[in-house]
Amino acid sequence: MPEISDTLSALPSHAIIREVGLRDGLQSIARVLPTAHKLEWIQAAYDAGQREIEVGSFVPARLLPQLADTAELLAFAKTLPGLTASVLVPNLKGAERAMECEADLMLLPLSASHAHSLANLRKTPDEVLAEIERIVAARNASGSRTLIEVGISTAFGCTLQGVVAPAEVLRLLRAVLDAGVDRVGLADTVGYADPAMVSRLFEQALPLAGARLNCAHFHDTRGLGLANVFAALQCGVTRFDACLGGIGGCPHAPGASGNVATEDLAYMLKSMGVATGQDFDRLLALRAKLAQWLAGENLRGSIWRAGLPRTLRADASSTTLS
């Protein structure tokens, strides 16, 4: 028999799925999901084995009324042992709130696309970079234990600007690493990435960032989300954002769907022998609840309809995807 390829033998034994549906998903759905449902979501996701959840965003409630209860969700999430609760913050003011609320991690978006950065935050990438430096300084001065992760968005292209040069992504990556952030991720905000692009960019970025680059965020706008995850996984990335039911989108990406669906990602990883600790039945039960809560919204994904392959049911003593 031929040897198993280097590519496959290099697949990691474990990966982390960060649920970002409460933030990235709900922010693009007009209706406000009641706080009680969100609390139930966080608890049920935790019970299904999820240990990283982005619970919301510290942005002004007039801009995103859907996420106005972020502080309350964060307080609840912090009561769950071993859960890393993250929040998105767009600026120093948001970061101060995240630190006051003792978020485990705050996610700072930095658009590699000049045009997207202006549209989204009304700042150039370098102005956002300066704000990130201020946030790192404030965090370090305060003694806060809140980790800082920068998500470099539109890293694979932009609906407004078109091409985003990989060199610009790498420049910003170096700059935020120099600024002293704890983690960095690359995000395909608009669904322009393909597996070859993903391999190329991560293979250039990983030697610069090492273990600090450990998150990939793929939208499934054009159906390539899971293929892109596979490509990133081959590069050694082991942490992925996902939205239950594939909800969400991007206001600047017409027709965009959300991140890859959490349940489909959990299935793909399990099928390949990459453990995520997810209990599949609980995950699907939660998805069914979400579908009720968001009746009329466009939920996506495949595995909820087709069910796990018989081979995965048969070879497991339980349905835990561990």
Add this chain to the structure above:
Amino acid sequence: MPEISDTLSALPSHAIIREVGLRDGLQSIARVLPTAHKLEWIQAAYDAGQREIEVGSFVPARLLPQLADTAELLAFAKTLPGLTASVLVPNLKGAERAMECEADLMLLPLSASHAHSLANLRKTPDEVLAEIERIVAARNASGSRTLIEVGISTAFGCTLQGVVAPAEVLRLLRAVLDAGVDRVGLADTVGYADPAMVSRLFEQALPLAGARLNCAHFHDTRGLGLANVFAALQCGVTRFDACLGGIGGCPHAPGASGNVATEDLAYMLKSMGVATGQDFDRLLALRAKLAQWLAGENLRGSIWRAGLPRTLRADASSTTLS
């Protein structure tokens, strides 16, 4: 800058998409698409750049009335210069019709799952193998120029049987190669494959079969179709079955969707720089027609809704995915 990985530099410059919607798609849809529409489909697919089309199946019309016009479609397809027109045949009788009609290629399914083989053809895999040997002998004796391709189905698992041992797939692969078939492909008939399985099986099969193994057939039942294509492409596979609009399914796979959607596959390949010769606008216009013809059926896929990325539109002087 780090070097581009071996994996990526090994991606092929060209790949072939075989449209199998007229056979694999339509056979699982109860309504009969009128012959006039099918002829229009074949012509429009040809005009969009497709050069391999599976037009139907030579099975008794009482079993598959949807495909009863296969001989007429084949006669038309043979008038289109440079088009490889294939038909599926389940047995020697069907093969004799394919040769009478001068099909360019006949596809013989061989289930690696014992249970699926009995359910589908009422024969064990070894009985099918014996029939394949008879078909090869008949073809060789007749002087027919019809190529013989064996599609090893349920190669990644089976809804009826569960696990299908890779050793059994490889045994059947060796046997059909010894029998003298011209081509062979591996098919995930029920949507159980994942990218790691695809890599492992193709990496074991390719050294046995060489260039004669040149087709991968993935259903998108659980959302992994395109990820599986990427994995196969990395192994050197350059020919893929697909169904326009992702139509189709499998009678023995509840909730199954069809093959990967032709238009999404064409997009992924184009985005990665793998030429397929497809004219994207024509492909999407044809999909829109198909959606009308099959109003009420469940068409799938992503790119028809989201549209090509601006980056692909911008960097091309035309929209030909070549």
